[in-house]
Amino acid sequence: MSKLKLTIPMCVIAFTLSTGTQAGDFDSQIEARQSWMNLLGYHSGILGNMARGRMDYDADLATASAKNMALAAQMNNASMWPMGSDMSANDNTVAKAELWQNFADAGQHLSDLASATKTLEMNAGNGLEALQASMKAVGEACSGCHRQFRAKR
Ligand code: HEC
Structure with missing residues (x-):
């Protein structure tokens, strides 16, 4: 980000400062949620x-x-998703604005992920087949949310 900002001409910076910053306000929240995803x-x-x-396959790992x-x-990472932190106003995120119009759906994907990872936690150490079987629902929870709310980079 800092590299990008340095390339912005001074007049744009002055304009941004005088009208109240748009982009940049949510950098720490965006960074935090991307770190969580990573x-x-x-x-x-x-x-x-x-x-x-x-x-x-390594049962302990x-x-x-x-x-x-x-x-x-x-x-509970709700504070990482403030209103206005979507990609329409911030160039360092690919979170679609739809996420904030469908917060209940996002919550559903998240609770799907929570239950799928609970099952995974119980099964992952019980052999390769058990791991494979319980990874499926986890993958679906990730991609279900990404399909709906994450844009391509
Ligand atoms: C509740 C919805 C949701 C769920 C569930 C979800 N993601 Fe994401 N994920 C997103 C959104 C939205 C972004 C874009 C975030 C941004 O750019 O601000 C993202 C971004 C990412 C990124 C890129 C991070 C970056 O550096 O930009 C990775 C990697 C990722 N997700 C992995 C996962 C994995 C693996 C799972 C499942 C184990 C998962 N996600 C579950 C919504 C979700």
């Missing part, structure tokens, strides 16, 4: 690699990653 992505990457045979995903899914 944490989920990191652990689901490990589990996905094991499930697809790209990495040896699978259990740890599944538990971390379940914990992350239970966090």
